Amino acid sequence: xxLISELILNVGGITIEDSIKSQVQQxxxxxxxxxxxxxxxxxxxxxxxxxxxxxxxxxxxxxDIATGGGHVANAxxxxxxxxxxFDLTEEMLTTAAAxxxxxxxxxxxxVQGDAEQLPFxxxxxxxxxxxxxxxxxxxxxxxxxxxxxxxxxxxxILLIDNVAPEKENLDEFYNEIEKQRxxxxxxxxxxxxxxxxxxLTGFRTEMAVTFQKPFQFxxxxxxxxxxxxxxxxxxxKLLHASEEARHYFLVRSDKTGAVxxxxxxxxxxxxxxSSVLN
Numbered sequence: 450x451x452l453i454s455e456l457i458l459n460v461g462g463i464t465i466e467d468s469i470k471s472q473v474q475q476x477x478x479x480x481x482x483x484x485x486x487x488x489x490x491x492x493x494x495x496x497x498x499x500x501x502x503x504x505x506x507x508x509x510x511x512x513d514i515a516t517g518g519g520h521v522a523n524a525x526x527x528x529x530x531x532x533x534x535f536d537l538t539e540e541m542l543t544t545a546a547a548x549x550x551x552x553x554x555x556x557x558x559x560v561q562g563d564a565e566q567l568p569f570x571x572x573x574x575x576x577x578x579x580x581x582x583x584x585x586x587x588x589x590x591x592x593x594x595x596x597x598x599x600x601x602x603x604x605x606i607l608l609i610d611n612v613a614p615e616k617e618n619l620d621e622f623y624n625e626i627e628k629q630r631x632x633x634x635x636x637x638x639x640x641x642x643x644x645x646x647x648x649l650t651g652f653r654t655e656m657a658v659t660f661q662k663p664f665q666f667x668x669x670x671x672x673x674x675x676x677x678x679x680x681x682x683x684x685x686k687l688l689h690a691s692e693e694a695r696h697y698f699l700v701r702s703d704k705t706g707a708v709x710x711x712x713x714x715x716x717x718x719x720x721x722x723s724s725v726l727n
Contacts, residue, residue: 495660498658503607506529508530512574513525519548519549523548525576526556529576532557533559533560534546534558535564539561564592567598572600572604574599575604577605579608584637585633593647610637610643610715611627611714615639619698624637626683629683643716651722656719659716660714662715663711
């Protein structure tokens, strides 16, 4: 099996990975503001758990990878020495900066760059966070390796992301609807895949907590800027899914028979790097 980053398009040496990252930038540039106001991103028990488990203190340097609307950076800023809010998309950083500065936080730096090639020195951070973003990364193993590299010995990664079911056909269905709704979606990993990758890379898993994640269909489509005709096709896919899929994802309809929502799953994983440098 090839990593997506190893595949090359026959057009000027552009990699598939580069093409995906360009799609991510385009998608989030035009919808940046929606991710600041999205209730699923701004609030939620997953964010509260991350903050409470972080053991954040005023000595800590934090790197928030793919900061998006800046909600993790905003929540941790009052508790730590400094936060670096890091994102691939300039417009997301601009929007996050306005949100965070508007809340009075002055100890947050905003840096543009690639989660798979972090522009930071080894052992620079006490905490690395990444929330509801890794399903957009073409090369997740590179992101995990880079997170390990920039953490200090004994430092922790606090990861939250949507996850796919362990059963293959349900995994395939979930990733298909996510991709149909947002072309910058790459893949939601399974819970087992995340833990396996983190430990294989050199992390020690300390905690894993799953959350049901209800999606309101209209808001979910609107946040990605989905055109009306594409929204109709996606609704039909949900309505005509297998009974197993409709039951697993709790697909809901209103009185008219239109899809009103469904329920996915997310995970919070906390893992630490060895106190001894490799």
